[in-house]
Amino acid sequence: MSALWTSAEAEAATLGHSSKAFEAIGMSIDTRTLKPGDLFVALTGEARDGHDFVKAAFDAKASAALVSRKLENANGPLLTVGHVQRGLEDLARASRARSNAKIVAVTGSAGKTTTKEMLRLAFGALGATHASAASYNNHWGVPLSLASMPRKTQYGIFEVGMNHFGELRNLVSFVRPHVALVTTIAPAHLEFFGNCEAIADAKSEIFEGLLPGGAALIPADSAYAPRLVARAKQAGVSQILSFGAKGADAKLIGFTETEDGMKVQSEILGRRVDFRIGAPGAHIAGNAVGALLSVGVLEGDVLNAAAAFSQFAALKGRGARFKVKAANGTAEVIDESYNANPASMAAALALLGGANAKRRIAVLGDMLEMGPDGPSHHASLARDIEAARVDTVYLNGPLMKALWDKLPSTHRGGYAETSAENAPLVATALQDGDVVLVKGSLGSRMAAIVDALKARGIAS
Ligand SMILES: Nc1ncnc2c1ncn2[C@@H]1O[C@H](COP(=O)(O)OP(=O)(O)O)[C@@H](O)[C@H]1O
Ligand SMILES: [Mg+2]
Known part of the structure; x- marks a missing residue:
């Protein structure tokens, strides 16, 4: 089976009704970037109603559209559900339920996308890896990323974000990760939270979604590391590991800048791992060591994973x-x-x-x-x-x-x-x-x- 979703599976997952049989090979919420074979999800935002773009989706060769109301002269299969957002979430849950992949979730005040791209490279060296696109980390981005996960994925990497309490708890309940990594805690969205302690608590909701036996990975050099550890314990997490500082489970020993990035010396769960990475900066080195700890915790080959970092390049607008x-x-x-x-x-x-x-x-x-x-x-x-x-x-x-x-x-x-x-x-x-x-x-x-x-x- 190579299709991402058959109409029968999508109907079963969403309790929806398909007007015609279809096979979708990908997912899209935007007709401007939709690829032939994608299932178009007609989400309704503040400004636009996705239902107005269903025709454009079929013109761009969508395999089907997920909709919540009847559309006159739609020129392709319609999967009709009660509520499109809920339908997308149902597909996300079904995708997660059928997957045998090891799952890593990443959150933090900065460095989520950077770390997610490092994890994509690191796990990509070990097996079939699927990672969230761009910064798809919100109420539609996370379920969309999950619902897009190919069946044969061995490692799934998901960025999760938030700007209010309860949001991460909800998102991570779909992801159900084996590893939850917090990059850093900093005053972002202070307008809503008031102080960094509150931000650390809100980020800690990620630990509540960990599978039994899963691991919480904590930035050792953060002033809020003790608070994150306490919250992980409260959430019943048994494996709490740290990365970055010298005394951490994944140690950043040192780094030197080179023409094309850095050489980094690290020790991951007691094993010396030196590698090159295609961007400079202490924060890049810290993120990389956190990514390698994820690999180590999932018993992947950290040396092979680290070798892939030579292909990492600073992202547009981020260095x-x-x-x-x-x-x-x-x-x-x-x-x-x-x-x-x-x-x-x-x-x-x-x-x-x-x-x-x-x-x-x-x-x-x-x-x-x-x-x-x-x-x-x-x-x-x-x-x-x-x-x-x-x-x-x-x-x-x-x-x-x-x-x-x-x-x-x-x-x-x-x-x-x-x-x-x-x-x-x-x-x-x-x-x-x-x-x-x-x-x-x-x-x-x-x-x-x-x-x-x-x-x-x-x-x-
Ligand atoms: N671990 C980190 N600590 C502090 N700043 C970081 C870290 N990692 C990346 N950054 C900075 O944060 C900016 C945003 O990075 P990005 O990965 O897009 O974060 P996010 O996805 O969390 O918004 C980058 O330009 C970089 O300057
Ligand atoms: Mg991001």
């Missing part, structure tokens, strides 16, 4: 680097425009600090959803900037004003309300040997800066 033309030569850009919170800001500034540069330039935009302490979380970046020996700082956004006021005038490049105002300033300031870090929350639109730097011309 990907490129060179651009600059006055008298070239400058390097570190594109961290995808997202930011205090943990990932600190990680990125440390990365800049480690860069081989004539001048270090930081171009930073607001970290959003920080709650009432937002300004002070921004102001305290002054320490990280100092530690990273940053020469010039450009800031944009109302929250970054608090940091601007703390910066010594010698470090001040420019301050503006928006990234669009700073973009030309930064682009014209570039000189040979500069390394420029661009980072901020997605809503701060730091991509405008990256685009302006690219417009100077890509250099090799």
Whole structure:
């Protein structure tokens, strides 16, 4: 059986009714990316109703559509259920129930997608691996990823996210992992949680979904590690292991930057494992060691898994680097425009600090959803900037004003309300040997800066 879902299986899973027999080979919720043979899920969001796109789905060669109401002149098989979201969740449950795969779930305040992609590579070296696409970690992303898991999967990797209590508990109840990994705890979504203890507690809901005998993997160097351990115990988890610090079950012994990334020395469950990975930074090394601990816990071959990390590359907007033309030569850009919170800001500034540069330039935009302490979380970046020996700082956004006021005038490049105002300033300031870090929350639109730097011309 090669189909992902036959109509009979999908009917049984959802208690729905199929207007015609079909075989789906994949799943999609978006007709723009739908592949021939996919089952189109007509989810209803705030702005759009998926039912309006069923015709487009069939035009793109969908095998069937999961819908909750009759559609006139639909030109393909319709699987009709009471509620599309529930139908998708039913498929996710059925997929999980029929699978013999070992399952890893990843959550954390930063580094979920990065770690998920590392796990994809690591387990991919050992057997048939299925991992969530992109950052599909929410109420539709998790069930969609599960329902898309091929039958013959040996290792399933799922990113799970949340921004309120109860969300992770619900999502992980579908995933039912053998291993639950928390990357890090940091003030993200503080607006909703108030403090980091609450965030650690909300992330700890992931442990409640572990299968009996499953393992909780905890970032040893986090200030919240003891709290995570306590919560895992409360959830009845018997195997609680740590990664990252020197005393951890998976030790990060050291790392050195190379031309194309890092060489990392680690010890995973008592076994020495040295490897190369195609991106630099302490946070990358920490994530990799956590991924290898997942392999070790599932009794996979950690040496083979680690060898696959040479293929890892920093993801777009999350540390990907490129060179651009600059006055008298070239400058390097570190594109961290995808997202930011205090943990990932600190990680990125440390990365800049480690860069081989004539001048270090930081171009930073607001970290959003920080709650009432937002300004002070921004102001305290002054320490990280100092530690990273940053020469010039450009800031944009109302929250970054608090940091601007703390910066010594010698470090001040420019301050503006928006990234669009700073973009030309930064682009014209570039000189040979500069390394420029661009980072901020997605809503701060730091991509405008990256685009302006690219417009100077890509250099090799
Ligand atoms: N373990 C970590 N600790 C702190 N920051 C991290 C870590 N791993 C990655 N990051 C940073 O977080 C940013 C977002 O990474 P990503 O993997 O997309 O996180 P998420 O999926 O949790 O949103 C990256 O650009 C990087 O700067
Ligand atoms: Mg993500």
